[in-house]
Amino acid sequence: MEKIINTLQRSLPKWWQTIKISWSNYTAYRLNFFLQIIGPALVFFFVKYNLWTSVYNGDPELVIKGYNLDQMITYHIWSMVVGLLAQGMSALNLAEDIRMGRISSYLIYPMNFWEYHTAGFIAFETLQTFISILTIIVISLFGLLPGLTLSALFYGFTYCIYVSLFWFVLQYLTGIIGFWLEETWILRVILSILTAFLSGAIIPLELYPEWLVNLLNYTPFPYLTYYPIKIFMGEIGFFTKGYMILGFWMVVLLIVNKIIWKKGIRMYTAAGM
Amino acid sequence: MTMIKTRGLTKNFLSYKKSPGFMGSIKALYKRDYITKTAVNSFDLEIQKGEIVGLLGPNGAGKTTLMKMLTGIIVPSSGEILVAGSVPADRNKEFRKRIALVMGQKSQLWWDIPAMDSFLLLQKFYEVSDSDFKERIEEMSTLLDVKDLLHVHVRKLSLGERMKMELMASLLHNPEVIFLDEPTIGLDLVAQENIRYFIKEFHRKNNTTIILTSHYMADVHALCKRLVLILQGKKGFDGPIEEFEQILGREKSVSFSFSETIEDHTHFFENWSPEWNQSFTKVDLRLPQEDLRDIGKTVLEKFPVIEFNTEKMPIERVMKTLMEKPELALGENH
CATH class of the missing domain: 3.30.70 (Alpha-Beta Plaits)
Structure with missing residues (x-):
């Protein structure tokens, strides 16, 4: 016990300082940061808003698979918030570090590569949480989020932060594949398009064939966007199943990451980039 | 006290030949002709605490490979190394706290923030106490004449100014062994001289062991009493600088x-x-x-x-x- 406290006492300042420096790094170009985070989310939302308004043809009575137009719009507002909160891009730097050969520095510093980047992720996630809260406040002021409860917000935020951890572990994997591939951004693009479709970020899963939804329920995808939206909409409370299934996938990914890192770093240090 | 000791240190790189063009790339996917290149060939070296040793050799002779093995970045193919009592390739954190690597060609500082922020982070990484940290920053920035630049974004510094910051960043934790890989590359004469003087002062105060590579003989001349020459991965000379001057006759x-x-x-x-x-x-x-x-x-x-x-x-x-x-x-x- 004493040993654990001792280790914590020694490593907490390192983590805290890394988080602070990541904040400065992320906000070094404020406008850039803002555009990078908010821009795509807003554009994406605007496209979906227009798409669904024309699908419903402006008819407030029409109900598609249990959604009327207002509910569909609410669904997509939450989809945007979940995207901000749970699916950040903090792993971008990580792939860049590998590609540019900056990894040597981390082999010399008494702070490991994963420690540094996990601290960076924590920094990023706190910024995202802040931005998400602002977004929710602004949208609520327009009266677009009726029936919002504090408990739904609480369950939603805690679950989304859990999802973001899973997302980080997954992005970490695409980053360290950089040991083999020169450019890994294409992997991340494929992954995010796939996720957008399979997680319900573009179309609610109710609109998919039942067999596909049943299958998807075993994968991590619906737990990334569809279910968190349902939590924010107050249809689910504490989401035990989601925590369990994502937890399982997270353990799998962590093991894969560990193996990939070990092989990658051996190759790296053997070639000496 | 022996600070660095290697015996039969060897590093082979395995690479494969690729025929030019697209078809060559395709062919390389299923059939590869491997070539082994020996970058460092059974290298013996012994360096005592407090020595400044110049490691000389043309490009591609194996200097950087040797440095990377000594710092634990790459693992030797065979042979033994002991640096400050540890095997570098184990890369335990205690070992990492006792060494420093400065690469003139690669920046270790964070580009978008002032150098001081990087220093503060490194202070935490290396667990340097606040009082030591303040004292060292004060001392080094005075000596290098960069006191006014500590809070300027690194990307806005000139090459010479940045190099000084790199040096400070690497020496904050008062390492026992310093590896300097071409620290003066691309710098003007005054900046080169500043950096030389700084290294000399640092060494005089702390009796640090220093391994230096440089293509500028003025660096070597000003700093090193002992030279080690590496040619084609092998040791070509190891001795006092005066003897080196007489290799070709008196x-x-x-x-x-x-x-x-x-x-x-x-x-x-x-x-x-x-x-x-x-x-x-x-x-x-x-x-x-x-x-x-x-x-x-x-x-x-x-x-x-x-x-x-x-x-x-x-x-x-x-x-x-x-x-x-x-x-x-x-x-x-x-």
Whole structure:
């Protein structure tokens, strides 16, 4: 016990300082940061808003698979918030570090590569949480989020932060594949398009064939966007199943990451980039 | 006390030949002809605490590979290394706290934030106490004359200023062994001199062990008492700098300039491999050390000498010759 406290006492300042420096790094170009985070989310939302308004043809009575137009719009507002909160891009730097050969520095510093980047992720996630809260406040002021409860917000935020951890572990994997591939951004693009479709970020899963939804329920995808939206909409409370299934996938990914890192770093240090 | 010790240290790189073009890339996917390249070949080295050793060698001779093995970035193919009592490739955190690596060609500082922010982060990484941190920053920034630049974004610094910051960043934790890989590359003469002076002062105060590579012989000349030459992965020389200067013989290079063309330029000078300029007003001679005084005197008396000087840095000439003819250092049977 004493040993654990001792280790914590020694490593907490390192983590805290890394988080602070990541904040400065992320906000070094404020406008850039803002555009990078908010821009795509807003554009994406605007496209979906227009798409669904024309699908419903402006008819407030029409109900598609249990959604009327207002509910569909609410669904997509939450989809945007979940995207901000749970699916950040903090792993971008990580792939860049590998590609540019900056990894040597981390082999010399008494702070490991994963420690540094996990601290960076924590920094990023706190910024995202802040931005998400602002977004929710602004949208609520327009009266677009009726029936919002504090408990739904609480369950939603805690679950989304859990999802973001899973997302980080997954992005970490695409980053360290950089040991083999020169450019890994294409992997991340494929992954995010796939996720957008399979997680319900573009179309609610109710609109998919039942067999596909049943299958998807075993994968991590619906737990990334569809279910968190349902939590924010107050249809689910504490989401035990989601925590369990994502937890399982997270353990799998962590093991894969560990193996990939070990092989990658051996190759790296053997070639000496 | 021995700080660095290697025995039979060897590093082989495995690479494969790729035929040019797209078809070559396709072919490389299923059939590869591997070639082994030995970058460092059974290298023995022993360095005592407090020594400054210059590691010399042409590009691609294995200097950087050697440095990377000594710092634990890459794992040797065979042989033993012990640095500050640890095996570098184990990369335990205690070992990492006792060494520093400065690479002139690669920035370790964070680009978008002021150097001071990077220093604060490194302070936490290396668990340097606040009082030590303040004292060292004050001392180093004064010595390097960069006090006003600590809060400027690194990307806005000039190359020389940035290099000074890199040095500070690497030395904040007061390492026992410092590896300097071309710390003055691309810098102007004044900045080079500043950095040399700084390294010298740092060494004088802390009795740090320093391994330095550089292509500027002035660095080596100013800092190192001992030189290790690496040629084609092998050790070509290991000893005091004065001995290195004499690898090619105990002759001195002397040049004389004259106020007028020397008509009788063959006869008097021919014994000392003279090299004349086109107008025969300047000559470089190679004189046996013991006759330097007599011959010099005669030339001064007999000819209208307006200027004469002896070579400032013989190691530069030695290096050049050895790069052209490595067999002079490695032996004929190589």
